[in-house]
Amino acid sequence: MPERMLTESEGYSLLAACGIPVPSHQVVTSAGEARAAAGRIGYPVVMKVVSPEIIHKSDVGGVVTAIEGPDAAEEAFRTIMENSAARAPEAAIAGIIVEKQVPGGLEVLIGGKTDPSFGKVITFGLGGKLVELLEDVAIRVLPVTDDDIRAMIREIEGYRLIRGYRGEPPKDEEALVRIIATVARQFAENPQIREFDLNPVILYERGASVVDARIIVGDTAGGEAARISVRAPPETFYPRSIAVIGASASPNKVGYSVLRNLLSFPGNLYPVNPARKELFGRTAYPSVKDVPGPVDWAVIAVPAPLVPGVMEECGEKGVRLAIIVTAGFREIGGAGAALEEKVVEIARRHSVRIIGPNCLGVMMPHQGTSSPRAARSSPPSSTGASRRSSGSQASSASATRRTSGSSITSGSPNRTRQPGRSPCTSRRSRTGAVLRRSCARSPGGNRWWR
Numbered sequence: 278m279p280e281r282m283l284t285e286s287e288g289y290s291l292l293a294a295c296g297i298p299v300p301s302h303q304v305v306t307s308a309g310e311a312r313a314a315a316g317r318i319g320y321p322v323v324m325k326v327v328s329p330e331i332i333h334k335s336d337v338g339g340v341v342t343a344i345e346g347p348d349a350a351e352e353a354f355r356t357i358m359e360n361s362a363a364r365a366p367e368a369a370i371a372g373i374i375v376e377k378q379v380p381g382g383l384e385v386l387i388g389g390k391t392d393p394s395f396g397k398v399i400t401f402g403l404g405g406k407l408v409e410l411l412e413d414v415a416i417r418v419l420p421v422t423d424d425d426i427r428a429m430i431r432e433i434e435g436y437r438l439i440r441g442y443r444g445e446p447p448k449d450e451e452a453l454v455r456i457i458a459t460v461a462r463q464f465a466e467n468p469q470i471r472e473f474d475l476n477p478v479i480l481y482e483r484g485a486s487v488v489d490a491r492i493i494v495g496d497t498a499g500g501e502a503a504r505i506s507v508r509a510p511p512e513t514f515y516p517r518s519i520a521v522i523g524a525s526a527s528p529n530k531v532g533y534s535v536l537r538n539l540l541s542f543p544g545n546l547y548p549v550n551p552a553r554k555e556l557f558g559r560t561a562y563p564s565v566k567d568v569p570g571p572v573d574w575a576v577i578a579v580p581a582p583l584v585p586g587v588m589e590e591c592g593e594k595g596v597r598l599a600i601i602v603t604a605g606f607r608e609i610g611g612a613g614a615a616l617e618e619k620v621v622e623i624a625r626r627h628s629v630r631i632i633g634p635n636c637l638g639v640m641m642p643h644q645g646t647s648s649p650r651a652a653r654s655s656p657p658s659s660t661g662a663s664r665r666s667s668g669s670q671a672s673s674a675s676a677t678r679r680t681s682g683s684s685i686t687s688g689s690p691n692r693t694r695q696p697g698r699s700p701c702t703s704r705r706s707r708t709g710a711v712l713r714r715s716c717a718r719s720p721g722g723n724r725w726w727r
Contacts, residue, residue, distance in 0.1 A: 280471060280495035282329045285374050288490035292475075295459050298486045302376035308351040314375040315350040321378040323488075324353045326361045330368035332491060337364040342378060350375070379486050383438055383448050384477035386414075387457055389464045391471050393607060393614070399461050401426075403435040404477035411435075419465045426457045439480065448480045456485055469494045513598055513630065514641075516573035517544040520565050520596075522587055523578035524548035524556050531602060532578040535638060545570060565590050574598045576638065581605035584634070585619050592627025599624065601633030608635055 283291065289299040303314040304327055315322045326339030334340045338360030341353035357373055386404035391397050395418050402414030415432040417425055430436060430453060441447035456478065464470050472493040479486050519542060525532035532550070536557060539546055548556040551563035562568050565575060565587070575596045577587055581603050591599050606617035617634060624631050632639060 280493055282332075283490075283492045283494060284327050284329070284371060285325065285490055286327070288473075288492045289487075291463075291492065292460070292487055292490060295463050297456055297459055298484065299490075300377040300379055300486060300488060302374055304372045304374050305354070306372045308354040311350045311354040311373060311375055312347045315344060316347060318375060318377050320345050322350065323376050323378045324350070324357060325374050325376070325489075326357050327371045327374050328361065328365070328368045329371075331361065331365050337361055337368075339365075344378075376488075379479055379488055380481070382479040382481045382485075385435075385439075385453070385480055386474065386476035387460055387478055388475070389460070389470070389473045392418075397464055399457070399464065401429050401457060402433050403438070408476060419461055421458075421461055423454055423458055426454050426461070429457075430454070446482050449483050449485060452483070452485045453478075453480055456487075471495050516598070518547065518568075518570060518572050519544065519574045519576065520547040520549050520562075520568055520572045521576045521578065522549040522565055522591075524550050524553070524561065525578075526553065526556055535576050535578055535602065538638075539576070544573075547572065565594050565596070568594070572596050574600065577601045577603060577633075579603060581613070581616060581634075585616070585623060588620055588623040588627075588629065592623060592629050596629055598630045598632065600636065600639055601631060602636055602638055603633070604635040606634045 284304070286302060286304045289302055293299050301318045303318065305311045305314050311324065321342075322344045323340065323342045324344060325334050325341075326337070328339075331337055331339055339357050341357060344350050344353050354373055358370065361368060361370055384403070384405040386400070386402055386408055388400040389397060390400070397419045398416055399419060399421065400414050400416050402408060403411055408414075413433045413435050415429040417429055421429070427450075430439065430450060438445070439448045439450055439453070460473070460475070464473065470492060474491040475487045476489055476491075479488055519539060521532060521536045521539060523532040524536040527533055536546075536548055540557060546559060547565075547568045548559055548561040549563070549565050549568070550556065550561050553561040555561055565572060572591075572594055573596070575587075575591045575594075575598070577584060577591075577599055579587055584601060584603055588599060601620070605613050606620070607614045620634070621631070623629075
């Protein structure tokens with residue numbers, strides 16, 4: 278189905294099904310229904326226009342607050358309908374939602390978006406009408422842990438208002454953590470949710486409530502929900518065997534530098550190239566499936582059109598992590614983006630984790646080796662693995678996620694950042710893996726095979 282915005286009532290139903298607090302509400306289509314609904318819900322009530330074409334309801338006079346009685350409810354219905362018809366004549370009006378007016382509190386926002394490079398990300402910040410003016414937000418790439426969410430909340434300048442400012446009592450931070458965790462999990466696991474904006478979420482000394490919800494849904498390539506595991510098994514970062522698929526004896530080939538840089542790897546190293554019997558004194562195999570023992574990691578350096586077939590073989594072999602250094606995927610758009618979706622679908626089906634595509638490789642200080650496709654560089658001060666992607670220089674990070682002792686950092690040239698601070702700096706002193714994505718857009722053009 279094409280993308281569409283859920284009505285506010287549909288959005289409330291989705292949130293309520295997840296256990297997220299929303300106000301009592303009812304959609305009506307006449308002044309008489311508005312009067313009856315307001316009486317059932319209990320005064321005071323708020324009434325808002327319901328239309329997929331009207332996103333900012335206040336801008337068209339589509340919101341009336343503090344409605345205290347039956348006659349006022351009928352009058353509010355007529356006012357909203359007249360304002361909407363005059364200021365948004367092309368909009369289809371599905372009705373008006375009558376909902377319980379909740380007490381005032383601190384207004385915050387929780388948002389989510391599907392980024393073309395980094396997948397699903399969430400945003401948290403101060404909410405209400407001033408969100409665009411203040412731009413006081415924090416961003417994370419999913420999945421996130423509760424600790425990530427707490428760090429995200431405390432990162433914004435407005436956290437002082439949550440903590441308690443100038444004698445004001447502190448707000449219920451843990452209730453906020455629970456709401457963000459719930460909506461983030463639903464967003465990550467439901468491929469049909471493409472974008473959402475909960476603004477405002479009213480935060481109290483005890484509890485919170487969502488009082489406006491904009492949720493956009495649509496079909497997603499890959500079909501079923503992607504069940505994202507927050508915690509990577511520790512052994513993921515301690516491979517005992519690595520296959521280099523696309524290994525080469527030619528110094529000007531990517532597969533050559535990858536294999537050469539892995540020669541010091543203390544475990545089993547398997548070159549894979551159907552045109553070679555031996556590389557660097559090691560037996561070469563025509564396919565990863567022909568490798569005699571188990572393969573923990575696969576570094577893939579073959580042309581982009583061959584990657585899906587290689588990923589299928591890796592899945593059948595039981596590879597835990599695939600590092601795709603090949604370029605020519607989403608960064609070039611069109612067919613490349615479709616090819617990347619295919620690779621992701623295969624990885625999900627076989628439960629293979631991916632670094633890449635279009636990355637420089639992985640550095641493993643804890644094992645004294647690395648697999649970057651370029652020359653070795655000094656490892657970071659870390660106990661884990663560092664990966665850089667898309668071009669030879671990595672950009673500043675702008676979204677951080679941590680998983681089982683690892684810090685995974687992704688950056689984007691258009692990422693929102695707070696004034697006067699570097700975007701989303703990791704606070705961990707011990708890092709299992711650091712991923713950096715650069716702003717560079719490289720369509721590839723490297724010779725990979727033979």
